[in-house]
Amino acid sequence: MKTEDMPVLDLCGSPRENGRHHGEILRAEIKATIDLWQSSATLPAGITFPWAVESLIQSTGFIAQIKAHIPDLLEEIAGIAEGANQDLNLVLAFQLGDEMRWFFRDQDVRADRCSAIGAAGIGAEPTIIGQNIDVGSWADGMQVLLRIRDPRDESETLVFTVAGMVAMNGVSGRGFGLCCNTLLQLSPNPRGLPVAAIVRRTLASRTAAEALHVLRTIPHASGQNYVFGSRTEIRNLECGGSGIAEYRHGARIDRVIHTNHPLVHKDAVFPLGPLLETSSRLRLESLDRRFASMTGPSTYEEVVEVLQARDDPDFPVCRETELDRSDPYWMTIAATIFEIGDTVQMHCAAGPPTQSQFVRFGVNPPRCCA
Known part of the structure; x- marks a missing residue:
């Protein structure tokens, strides 16, 4: 991407409104991003992606911690899901890239190189x-x-x-x-x-x-x-x-x-x-x-x-x-x-x-x- 073509989203409303604006403006990009993320994820044999998402959310305390420390962020994530017409749990899990890797013991050699x-x-x-x-x-x-x-x-x-x-x-x-x-x-x-x-x-x-x-x-x-x-x-x-x-x-x-x-x-x-x-x-x-x-x-x-x-x-x-x-x-x-x-x-x-x-x-x- 050329830097001058990179979207800059001005978010000045409520957390839900900000998330919904994000989701609506970038609806096509969010669908493409989540599709590509799913296709490139490394999971243990026999585990489907929907099951992995449900397990990651239900078997951890991540959502409770977000509620405790920055509850507005859950509203923003829900707004992204609404604006992008995406499943809420899928958008939640998309925020948990690092967590998904250790949760499923993914020690992929391609792991982040920042x-x-x-x-x-x-x-x-x-x-x-x-x-x-x-x-x-x-x-x-x-x-x-x-x-x-x-x-x-x-x-x-x-x-x-x-x-x-x-x-x-x-x-x-x-x-x-x-x-x-x-x-x-x-x-x-x-x-x-x-x-x-x-x-x-x-x-x-x-x-x-x-x-x-x-x-x-x-x-x-x-x-x-x-x-x-x-x-x-x-x-x-x-x-x-x-x-x-x-x-x-x-x-x-x-x-x-x-x-x-x-x-x-x-x-x-x-x-x-x-x-x-x-x-x-x-x-x-x-x-x-x-x-x-x-x-x-x-x-x-x-x-x-x-x-x-x-x-x-x-x-x-x-x-x-x-x-x-x-x-x-x-x-x-x-x-x-x-x-x-x-x-x-x-x-x-x-x-x-x-x-x-x-x-x-x-x-x-x-x-x-x-």
Whole structure:
């Protein structure tokens, strides 16, 4: 997809209205996305997709956790299902991609290969967070931005995702942003909050301190690494069902990098397949050499170059489907860069950043009198 063709949905109504607008505008894309998701899902022999959806929802506490921590999100998901003319349970399950994988013990070698980096702001220079989002090529052409306006203070949250899904990552006009990458090895918790809901709950926080508190205290359903940044700091949390471990790159607090294997968390119960382990470690080496070894504040231009890196032809940070014929299933469906300083902005490329142009999006702060 060309970035300039990526839909940007302005959501300023009630949660149900926002979801219904999402579903109606992207009805065809949501049907195509869910169909492709179903066809590419890996399930144990003898398990049908409808049974898997029912089991995932009924045998876990995911819905109860969403009700407890961010109930408006269930209304939004119901609205998506209504607007798109899709079964509600199917749309609910679509939000649970990470959870479905460990629930059915899917240790597919194609598992997520996202790469994330962050640098704290210094003086007038903003904090900056960057991420390549690598998922199945089924998601290409389905990229979308959600611009969510809070009626309480008119602040905006900009969320990157695909049609029908509530979140992959995002940044808040209140001065903080969040990227994440899968850590399938960590213990899951079937009574925890799913990843997509954690992203939305964190971004719905009123302050950066509240957002970080949410990440630290909420029960996590799936192993996931979160790179969190505000105007004053950058934090990296490896989160799983058994707890949280904070990763720092050596003794430094100014820059952080991460891929798809735990760097400090000790509760890794699922082994990493050899291909994904090789990919994760080689990408981490690229991020270390190009980004973490540097000092001082980062810049948008530097982060673009890091996310475009193809240092190893088989396991690059930036994955291009046309070049990477050894694994055509996999691709970088987007690169996002958040700049968080006196103003907040997002740069997004709707595809591999070597092949797609970045477009800048401003994110409005709260009203001063709110």
